Amino acid sequence: MLYDIIKAEYIKKYMLKIEFENGDKGIVDFSEYLDKGGVFKDFKIF
Numbered sequence: 236m237l238y239d240i241i242k243a244e245y246i247k248k249y250m251l252k253i254e255f256e257n258g259d260k261g262i263v264d265f266s267e268y269l270d271k272g273g274v275f276k277d278f279k280i281f
Contacts, residue, residue: 249278 242254249266268275 238255238257238259240253241256242252242260244252246252246262249269250262250264252260252262254260265275265278269279
């Protein structure tokens, strides 16, 4: 089952604290996705 994100908070470079509608929350490090392209290409900071 997929849940909507109801809150996203910037932590530091490439890291976001995410909260889902079902109450689950956690910190996601997007740095590992920088070379994947697509929507992640805009995340890249020089």
